[in-house]
Amino acid sequence: MYLSDIKADSSSESTENTPWYRQRKAAYYLLPLVGVILLYAVTRWWSGSSEAAPPPPAVVTVATPLSRTVTDWDDYVGRFEASQAVEVRPRVSGQLVGIHFKDGDVVQKGQLLFTIDARPFAAALAEVRAQAAAASTALTLARSELARASRLIADQAVSAEEIDTLRARVQSAQASLAAAQAQVRSRALNVEFTQIRAPVTGRVSDRRADIGNLVAGDSAASATVLTTINALDPIYFAFDGSEALYLKQRRAQQQGGAQAQDVEIKLQDESGYTWKGRVDFTDNAIENGSGTIRGRAVIANPEYFLVPGMFGNMRMNGGAPHQALLVPDGAVVTDQARKVVYVVGKDGTVVVRPVQVGALADGLRVIRSGLQPTERVVISGTQFAQPGAKVKPVAGQIAPTKAVAAPPSAPAASQATVLPVN
Template identity: 65%
Template sequence: MYQSFPKDELGLLPPGQDPAVTRPSRLSRRAKSGIAAVSLAVIAFAGLKGFGGTEAKADAPPPANVTIAQPLQRDIVEWDDYVGRFEASQSVEIRPRVSGQLQSIHFKDGDVVQKGQLLFTIDQRPYLATLAEARARVASAQTALALANSEYARAARLVSDEAVSQEEVDSLAAAVRAASAGVAAAQAVVRQRALDLEFTNVRAPVTGRISDRRVDIGNLVAANESMLTTVLALDPIYFTFEGSEALYLKAQRARQQGEDAAQQVEIKLQDESGYDRTGRVDFTDNAIDPRSGTMRSRAVLSNADYFLAPGMFGNMRLTAGGTHKALLIPDAAVRTDQARKVVFVVAKDGTVAVRPVEPGPLVGGLRSIRSGLNADDRVVIQGVQFAAPGSKVNPRPGKIDPPAGFKPAARPVQSPAASQATLAQ
């Protein structure tokens, strides 16, 4: 639409131009701009609509690739972990039983000595003299007894002739009995003096490793007081440890079920990687310590090479039961969902589902599962981060390799949970 503008009204025409020339009005340009905007909106809206009137959808991403496998079934034995200390099975302080001057030493410091081996000698001369005196007293008492017997026999022959009185005969009989007692007393003194002489030779009461001498030759030692040295019996050796009340109750429940009370133990030292030292529990204390709430126990094991020494620390595992079947999956397949442990399983249609589980101890890198999982479940073992509950995945078959190199064991599992487990092969 066009409109004429007189020259005198606008005064905008350049010189020589006809005032009747027409131009688009300002209103028509605005209308055209609005029509263009509406057209673009219609085109954009039409692009979002199909001919059928339905909305177009963006292409969905393809299902994530995950690796699945069925749990590995194996017989395992569970163990409880403890830390303890080695102790000598016997510890003896060597003290003299008689007093005197130390005359000789018959061992080297730190030697392994045998039971009955001579260790120290105390000056024997005073005890030889007292023994000789005691023997002389025995001879004197025997002479007095012989005289009393002779006098009694003579009086007994004369009593029938009424040459002696019955009272005198009875007195002589009493003298015989007194002389016999004197002989017995003198003989007892001889035995005592012989013992004192024997005690001048100080011998090892047990087989074990001896410490250093505490008294040098030439010193006077006092009976039952002076410390000469110590001997520790190290074969077998003890391993003492403390367990919680829960573990003590577990052992008691096992005994109620008729299991053998002699639980097997395996011990390793701080610089050892394997539990190569074996033994058995032979003692449990009679009360729980009220201060710590623990029960003290003891294991005994062989130490024929005397390698183990009292005071050494060791890590011990105690059988928490016997052999039982368990399901094993990679430890990375177990996820934490707030306060519970879960694994992801894939159904036949590729849908991911969540299974709350109760995990057990590790078995060579594989996590044992006590409950919540079935042997035929297809567990996501790789690509767990791509599995979401209810989503579709592209499962690929995998395999769980069993751990190797674990020793068999032989007892059932009780709660509470054990600290670790090994395969029973």
């Protein structure tokens, strides 16, 4: 109904004061107000129905800590070294005429490696042998003359002076013979030194001189290096330890633990400690500059797999076995300067537990203090666990795992780890 219609109707009735006209005019002005009220009511209803319900509690996986007996191990980083390293040098000078090994071979002690032309030394040996023979003949003659003169002394046929002269001649001949025999031994050694043999069993390097070269052996300083030999079975593992770890080991030994100082070593591409040995040497002083002390372990290497210069991570028995609680490493959260784990109470409320952590053992983190064996630790979904919030716990299980390790960054010399016993 429009106002023009009302006016038309009112004009048709020729009056504006009739009740009918006033009702229709009031309805005309109230219609927009009613529309606004209806629109407001619909908006309120729609906004009320679109409000989301409170979200359900987050689902997290919980489990009680794993209790196991573990042994403390102290970690070190070091290098492998040859148990014996020898530079093969000639002891006589001459021309190299023979090489009797292949580069990189494993050679045995006493095995022939090089040959030097022995003819000059053989000639010198023959010469001194002839001199020794002449000295021996002179000694025989001097003794015969002394014997004849001794038989005549009773008859006063020779003087005492002649007897003394003959005795001195015998002694001089003996000395000449001894000198000649010493020359024979010296020249014989030179002939022997023309055959250069391996002084130790080990792996030989490549040759540094070829056949036909002249090699020098007159003195140790100027002697030609022909090759090198490294004794590799057993092989040494050299490492540096901090003063704190040295004191820890000494205290443990005083208390009757870690007497053998057994060690285990892993290489850069290994996930486990596969090489076994024991410490056989600790230096007699701590270095002033670094505050570390040098140590050495002996490792069996029958297949010569380990070579000098290799890096390795070593752990050494650091104490008696003890009981410890273990949780997954991901369950430990860093909260500023402290380590915490989330524990779910009986009513589903998340509680923070500050803990003191140890090292890894079979992929699990050792908890030294701050956690009870019966508490339920959040092992999965820690990002949804907020202190004081309600969660829906789902039972899980903690089991040891063997981590597959790529070449890791080297641990510090003062780092400690543990190894499970059972």
